[in-house]
Amino acid sequence: MKKLLIRIGMVLVLLVLLNWVYSKWFFEKDLRKHSDIVELSWAVTDDSCRIIYVGESSNNHYGDEEDNHQKISDITAEYFPTVKMGDLTKEASHAQTYYYMLKHIPATSAVETVVVTMNLRSFGPLWIYSKLETPLRKQLVLLEDRPPLVNRFLLAFKAYPIKTEEEWNDIVFEHWRNDTFNIPNFPWRTNVDWDYGMYSYGWYDANGQKDWDVTALACHYIKTYAFRIDDDNPRVKDFDAIVELCRERGWNLVFNLMAENVDKANELVGKDLMLLFRLNRDYLLNRYGNLDGVTVVNNLSLVRDVNFIDQDWTTEHYYEEGRRIIAEHLAQTLRTFYPDDYRDPKTLKRDAGHYYMEETRTLDRQRPYGSTLVLTADSIRPEWSMVNVAFEVKKHDDLGHLVFAVEKHDAQGGKYVDSYEALPQVTKNDAWDFATFALPIDSAFRSSQRIKLYVHNFSESAVEVRNFDVSFRPAYLKARVKAQSYKSDDGNDME
Numbered sequence: 001m002k003k004l005l006i007r008i009g010m011v012l013v014l015l016v017l018l019n020w021v022y023s024k025w026f027f028e029k030d031l032r033k034h035s036d037i038v039e040l041s042w043a044v045t046d047d048s049c050r051i052i053y054v055g056e057s058s059n060n061h062y063g064d065e066e067d068n069h070q071k072i073s074d075i076t077a078e079y080f081p082t083v084k085m086g087d088l089t090k091e092a093s094h095a096q097t098y099y100y101m102l103k104h105i106p107a108t109s110a111v112e113t114v115v116v117t118m119n120l121r122s123f124g125p126l127w128i129y130s131k132l133e134t135p136l137r138k139q140l141v142l143l144e145d146r147p148p149l150v151n152r153f154l155l156a157f158k159a160y161p162i163k164t165e166e167e168w169n170d171i172v173f174e175h176w177r178n179d180t181f182n183i184p185n186f187p188w189r190t191n192v193d194w195d196y197g198m199y200s201y202g203w204y205d206a207n208g209q210k211d212w213d214v215t216a217l218a219c220h221y222i223k224t225y226a227f228r229i230d231d232d233n234p235r236v237k238d239f240d241a242i243v244e245l246c247r248e249r250g251w252n253l254v255f256n257l258m259a260e261n262v263d264k265a266n267e268l269v270g271k272d273l274m275l276l277f278r279l280n281r282d283y284l285l286n287r288y289g290n291l292d293g294v295t296v297v298n299n300l301s302l303v304r305d306v307n308f309i310d311q312d313w314t315t316e317h318y319y320e321e322g323r324r325i326i327a328e329h330l331a332q333t334l335r336t337f338y339p340d341d342y343r344d345p346k347t348l349k350r351d352a353g354h355y356y357m358e359e360t361r362t363l364d365r366q367r368p369y370g371s372t373l374v375l376t377a378d379s380i381r382p383e384w385s386m387v388n389v390a391f392e393v394k395k396h397d398d399l400g401h402l403v404f405a406v407e408k409h410d411a412q413g414g415k416y417v418d419s420y421e422a423l424p425q426v427t428k429n430d431a432w433d434f435a436t437f438a439l440p441i442d443s444a445f446r447s448s449q450r451i452k453l454y455v456h457n458f459s460e461s462a463v464e465v466r467n468f469d470v471s472f473r474p475a476y477l478k479a480r481v482k483a484q485s486y487k488s489d490d491g492n493d494m495e
Helices: 002-025 027-034 037-046 072-077 095-103 133-143 148-156 165-178 191-201 212-225 234-249 262-268 271-288 320-334 443-447
Strands: 051-055 085-089 113-118 252-257 294-298 354-357 361-363 369-376 386-395 402-409 415-421 433-440 450-457 463-473
Touching: 037 085, 037 095, 051 072, 051 095, 072 085, 072 320, 085 095, 095 113, 095 234, 113 234, 113 320, 165 191, 191 212, 212 262, 212 271, 234 252, 234 271, 252 271, 252 320, 262 271, 262 386, 262 433, 271 294, 294 320, 354 369, 361 369, 361 450, 369 463, 386 402, 386 450, 402 433, 402 443, 450 463
Parallel strands: 051 085, 051 113, 113 252, 252 294
Antiparallel strands: 354 463, 361 463, 369 450, 386 433, 386 463, 402 415, 402 450
8 A cells, every 4th residue: 555655646746747847848839839819918918018908800800991900909099198008809709718818917917907898799609609619719728727737638638629610500509499588578589580580571672572681681680699698698607707807916897898780780670689789788787887896888889880891790890980989988988097197199080971979968848959960962972872870868757759850951941850769769767778770861861952860859758868970871781671570489560
C-alpha cells in the first residue's frame, strides 16, 4: 500500500511538473493558435485602456460604398478624447465569448468601465444553436478554469460540441416546434405555427402575384425574433456571469442593447411580432437595469430602416449614420462616469431625407399637436418611395387617442389628412415606448404642394411625445401590397 501511495504521489508530482513546463513554455503559443480571442484582451491591457467596448460585427461592419469605416467604439471614443478606449471585437461572437474575453483581461489592467453588446436576436435559438457554435466553443476550451495541461488534453480530444450544420439545425427546429410564447390570448402557439401562417398567405405584389421574396423575408423575421426570453435562456446565464465578473473586478458595466430593424419587422409582420420585441426588451431592462453597478442603454428602436445595410436579412449592421446614432446614445450614458472628460464632437449629421426632432412635448386638449415636419413636394427625391416614421410615446392611462398624421395640401387649396393610430403599439402606462410606421410615397404625396407630418392627440388624456424621427428611403423590396389575412391554428383571423 505504501509503495502504491508513493507511485501515485510521484505521478501527481510529474503531472504538476508537466503542467508547469507546459504553462511556462508552450501554453501561450497554443492560446495564440487555438484561442486567439485572448490576444484582444492582452492588447487592451498593453494599451492601458480605461473603457472597453466588447462586441461582434455590429461594431466594425460598414457598407461597401462607405468611405468612413469607423467602428461604433471609435465614434464613441471621440466623445472622450482624454480617456483611452479600446475594443474587443470578434465577428459572430455572443455573451459567452464576451465573458471569456473579459475574464482574460489581466488584473493589472487600467480598465474601469466595460461596454458589452447585447443583441436581442442572440437570445433566440437561431443564434444560440448556430453552425458557428462549433468553432466558437473550440476557442474557449483553453480558457476554462482548469490546469492548462488538462485543457490542452481536452482540446486534443475535442471536448467541445462538434455537430454538423444539419445537427445544429435540428436543434433549432426542435425549439421552433416546441417552445411556446406563454402570452394570454396570443394567436400563435409556436414559431412553426406562425411561420406556416405567413408562408401560406404572405405578401403579394402590385399585380396580385405572390411575392415569394418578401414573404420569405417576413418568415425570416418570425424565425429570428419570435421567441420569449426567460431565466433559463443560455444567454441570460452568460450575461449574469458577466455581471458577477465585473462586480469582482470593480468595473462599471454597461449593456448596450443594439438597434434591430423594428421598422421592417412591423411593416412585414406586424403588431404580434412587435409585442415580442417589447416583452423581450422589457425583460432585459428589468433584469439588468435595476442592478447596482449595471446600466442598460436601450437603442432598440433608434435606427431607421434606411440605415440598415442588410435589407434581405436580419442583422445589426448599420451604415455610418446608424453607427453614429448608437455611439451618441452610448456616449450620453458614459458621460455619467466621465463628466469632466466628455466633449461633443458634433459629428452626428443626418443623411439627406432624415429629419429628427428631439424635443419632448406633452399633448393634451390645450396643446394637441406634437413636433411637425413641413415639406414641399419638390424636396421629395424621385428615388425615394417609402417613408419611415417613428417616435417615442409615454401614455398615462388607456383613454388617450393619439394618431400620426400626414396632411397633404394641393394647388387648389384642398387639404387631405391620412391618420394612423399610435397608441395600440404602446403596451404600458407611465413608461416610454415607441411607435413606428412605414408608408409608401404615392402620386398624391408627390403632387401635393405642401406636406405636413405630425402627431395629434384627440383626447383630453395627456400623452408625452419625443424624438420625432422621419426617414425617406428607396424601396429595397419589390412593390407590395398589404398581406392577406391569415389564420393561426386556432382559427383566429390575423392581419
